[in-house]
Amino acid sequence: PRRFNIVIAGGGAAGLATAASILRRRPGISLAIIEPSPTHFYQPGWTLVGGGVFTPEQTKRPEEGLIPAGATWVRQAVAGFLPDRREVALDDGTTLSYDILVVATGLVLDWSAIPGLAETLGRNGVTSNYRYDLAPYTWQLVQGLTRGTALFTQPPMPIKCAGAPQKAMYLACDAWRRRGVLTDISVAFDTATPALFGVPAFVPALMTYIERYGIDLHLRSKLVAVDGDRRVATFERTTTEGTTRIERSFDMLHAVPPQIAPAIVSSSALAGADGFVAVDPATLRHTSFADVFALGDVAGTSNAKTAAAVRKQAPVVAVNVLAALDGKAPVATYDGYGACPLTVERGRIVLAEFGYGGKLEPTLPLWLLRGTQPTRLAWFLKEKIMPPLYWHAMLRGHELMVAPRITQGA
Ligand code: FAD
Numbered sequence: 001p002r003r004f005n006i007v008i009a010g011g012g013a014a015g016l017a018t019a020a021s022i023l024r025r026r027p028g029i030s031l032a033i034i035e036p037s038p039t040h041f042y043q044p045g046w047t048l049v050g051g052g053v054f055t056p057e058q059t060k061r062p063e064e065g066l067i068p069a070g071a072t073w074v075r076q077a078v079a080g081f082l083p084d085r086r087e088v089a090l091d092d093g094t095t096l097s098y099d100i101l102v103v104a105t106g107l108v109l110d111w112s113a114i115p116g117l118a119e120t121l122g123r124n125g126v127t128s129n130y131r132y133d134l135a136p137y138t139w140q141l142v143q144g145l146t147r148g149t150a151l152f153t154q155p156p157m158p159i160k161c162a163g164a165p166q167k168a169m170y171l172a173c174d175a176w177r178r179r180g181v182l183t184d185i186s187v188a189f190d191t192a193t194p195a196l197f198g199v200p201a202f203v204p205a206l207m208t209y210i211e212r213y214g215i216d217l218h219l220r221s222k223l224v225a226v227d228g229d230r231r232v233a234t235f236e237r238t239t240t241e242g243t244t245r246i247e248r249s250f251d252m253l254h255a256v257p258p259q260i261a262p263a264i265v266s267s268s269a270l271a272g273a274d275g276f277v278a279v280d281p282a283t284l285r286h287t288s289f290a291d292v293f294a295l296g297d298v299a300g301t302s303n304a305k306t307a308a309a310v311r312k313q314a315p316v317v318a319v320n321v322l323a324a325l326d327g328k329a330p331v332a333t334y335d336g337y338g339a340c341p342l343t344v345e346r347g348r349i350v351l352a353e354f355g356y357g358g359k360l361e362p363t364l365p366l367w368l369l370r371g372t373q374p375t376r377l378a379w380f381l382k383e384k385i386m387p388p389l390y391w392h393a394m395l396r397g398h399e400l401m402v403a404p405r406i407t408q409g410a
Contacts, residue, residue: 001087001094001095002032002094002095002096003030003096003098003129003283004030004031004032004072004096004098004099005029005030005095005098005099005100006029006030006031006032006098006099006101006102006321006325007029007032007034007088007096007097007098007100007101007102008031008032008034008099008101008102008104008105008297009033009034009078009081009088009101009103009105010033010035010037010078010103010104010105010106010296011034011035011037011040011063011066011067011073011104012040012104012105012106012107012296013031013043013296013310013312013390013394014104014206014295014297014298014310014314015033015035015102015104015149015295015296015320016033016040016066016067016068016395017310017311017314017394017395018102018314018317018318019033019067019068019071019397020065020068020314020395021314021315021317021318021399022318022321022322022397023068023069023071023397025073025318025319026399027070027323027357029041029070029325030031030072030243031070031071031120031279032071032072032074032253033067033071033072033075033266034037034061034076034077034078034088034096035071035075036075036076036077036099037063038063038064039060039062039064040060040061040062040066041059041060041132041209041359042058042060042061042283042387042390043059043160043307044161044306044307044341044382044386044390045058045059045387046129046131046132046135046164047078047125047129047135047138047161047164047168047171047343048060048343048382048383048410049129049135049138049139049168049170049220050127050129050135050136050138050139050142050168050171050254051091051139051142051168051171051175051343052139052142052143052171052175053320054359054369054384055344055361056132056133056136056336057187058133058134058387059109060132060370061318063229066117066395067282068396068397068400071405073124073167074090074096075220076090076092076094076388077090077091078090078091078105079091079263079264080152080217080264080268080292081097081101081103081264081265081268081269081270083092083101083268083269083270083286083289083291083292084269084370085097085277085312085334086098086099086101087160088101093135094175098291099291100291100321100324101150101291101292101293101294102293102294102295102321103139103265103270103277103290103294103297103298103299104294104295105262105265105294105298106262106296106297106298106304107158107160107259107260107261107262107276108254108259108260108261108262108263108299109130109131110255110257110258110259110260110289111147111257111260113155113257113258114224114225114255114257114258115224116225116226116227117223117225117226117253117255117257119228120226120229121134121255122134122297122335124231125141125251125252125253126180126226126252126255127141127252127253127254127255127256128229128255128256128257129164129167129168130256130257131246136408137169138172138254140152140387141252141308142172142176143169143175143186144176145176145181145251145252146179146181146183146184146185147181147185147250147251147277148184148185148186148250148251149185149186149187149188149248149249149250149251149252150164150172150185150187150188150250150251150252150253150254151167151168151187151188151190151233151248151250151252151253151254152165152168152169152172152184152187152188152189152190152252152253152254153189153190153223153233153235153254153255153256154166154189154190154191154192154193154197154256154392155192155222155223155256155257155258155259155392156192156193156275157193157198157213158256158259158305158377159256159259159305160259160297160305161304161305161308161341161385162193162197162304162308162340163167163197163247163340163341163352164190164204164256164340164382165256166196166197166256166342167191167341167343168187169187169189169213169215169230169342170209170213170300170343170345171252171343171346172187172252172254172343172345172409173187173209173213173215174213174346175346178346182213182214183214186216187213188214188216188218188248189210189214189215189217189218189219190215190218190219190221190223190235191218191219191220191221191364192217192220192222193219193220193222193256194220195219196217196219197233197257197342197352198304198358198361199352199358200358201360201372202342202352204372205257205265205344205373205374206342206344206350207374209342209344209345217305218235218237218238219238220238221235221236221237221238221246222235222237223273224236224245226253226255227294230249230269231249231250231251231253232247232248232249232250232397233247233248233249233253233255234246234248235247235248235251237339244329253282258295259275259343260275261275261276261277261298262298263299265277265298265307266276267387269288269289270286270289270292270294272287272300272302273348274300275300276294276298276299276300277292277294277298277299277300277352278301279293279294279299279301280299280307280330281294281302281303281334281336281356282333282334282335283316283320283330283332283333283334284299284301284308284316284317284320284334285320285324285330290324291324291333293320293321293324294312294316295313295316295317296309296310296313297346299313301354301357303334303336303337303338303355304338304339304340304354306338306339306340307394308338308339308340308353309336309337310335311337311394312335312337312404313332313334313392314397314399315332315399315404316332316334316404316405318330318335318397318404319332319404319406320332322347331406332404332405332406333404333405334404335355335356335361335405336354336355336356336357336359337353337355337361338353338354338355339351339352339353339354339363340352340353341378341382341386342374343379344374345384347373347379348375348376348378348379349374349375349377349378349379349382350372350374350375350378351369351375351378351381353373359405360372364377374396376404377400
């Protein structure tokens with residue numbers, strides 16, 4: 001097999017940021033990124049595509065230009081992990097061997113878990129901001145709707161950017177309010193979760209918007225089937241009295257699918273009980289293979305699965321990978337930081353930033369962000385600052401405000 005010091009599986013947000021960070025710290029090291037896709041997507045931008053603010057093209061770039069100098073791009077998909085042999089099997093039947101492996105393959109959107117959904121996506125008023133090609137359809141539906149019923153759904157956790165299902169709804173409601181048609185549209189949010197948002201501090205601000213837009217909120221309510229032709233969605237709603245099946249007809253349905261670990265991970269020795277890579281939550285090193293690390297959406301950690309989390313994880317993994325390569329113990333730790341910019345209306349965002357256990361971790365002073373309230377500043381950050389920060393800083397290993405916490409003088 002071809003041999004590298006470091007092999008990174010997945011060249012998405014996490015794989016690219018980690019590679020760039022490692023190569024900045026130790027230029028000349030041999031490092032391969034395994035990534036089959038010729039295109040990289042800035043997924044956090046899809047909420048704004050669905051809200052009519054960004055064009056889809058603003059959220060994609062050729063992978064070619066994002067592979068850091070000095071890295072070898074292996075244009076294959078990982079077919080299997082062989083951690084006992086320090087090897088990764090590729091789709092073309094060949095293998096790569098490594099000293100250190102970083103798993104960053106992201107998660108899988110399980111569209112097929114909801115019968116009828118996949119067949120009707122992009123038609124019959126059924127859309128999802130969770131796919132590049134469908135986010136523009138969300139905005140098209142929002143613009144076209146003048147009356148009727150609009151349903152928005154959220155599956156059980158874990159999902160990436162847990163706020164995104166409701167962000168799509170608030171931006172739609174705001175557009176309808178501005179056009180003066182919101183009162184003619186009945187809007188419902190069905191979430192499988194027991195609360196509107198996982199961190200209680202942000203719920204009151206979000207509830208204000210639920211009430212302002214007149215949204216019918218159903219907690220513990222799971223989308224279980226879609227009949228696109230009849231435009232009917234089926235939910236399983238759980239209350240203290242038990243679980244009931246409810247059918248609702250719709251004119252527009254914004255659906256978010258359940259999200260699982262890729263089969264190559266969940267079927268491997270790297271997986272924990274939930275199928276995601278079993279890593280130490282602080283060092284991001286595998287709990288049984290000392291030469292394996294994982295970060296991003298595929299890591300089995302309890303942080304919010306976001307690009308914001310990746311921004312903080314990548315330098316931690318870079319430092320710990322280089323320590324491991326030198327035969328040392330991990331020296332940097334991650335505190336679970338993740339962020340979810342909740343677009344409650346066009347021009348205003350509630351910026352939820354928090355670490356493990358829901359501990360609030362605002363980057364800017366709270367007085368600037370008005371605590372947990374919506375601000376124009378946070379919208380400005382999301383629309384104008386975050387995209388260039390992503391493309392030019394995070395993916396290139398420039399670590400603004402994310403210097404890793406070093407625990408044992410490295
Ligand atoms: P990805 O960026 O998904 O990359 C995974 C990569 O692995 C892909 O390039 C894929 O092609 C590759 N891959 C897959 N399988 C294989 C294989 N077998 N072999 C090799 N490579 C493979 N985050 C925020 O911080 N803020 C937000 O506002 C926000 N909003 C979001 C809104 C939406 C609608 C969505 C969908 C996501 C949002 N996110 C947001 C989440 C953010 O996009 C992800 O958390 C982030 O992209 C995770 O990075 P990753 O590298 O783990 O996964």
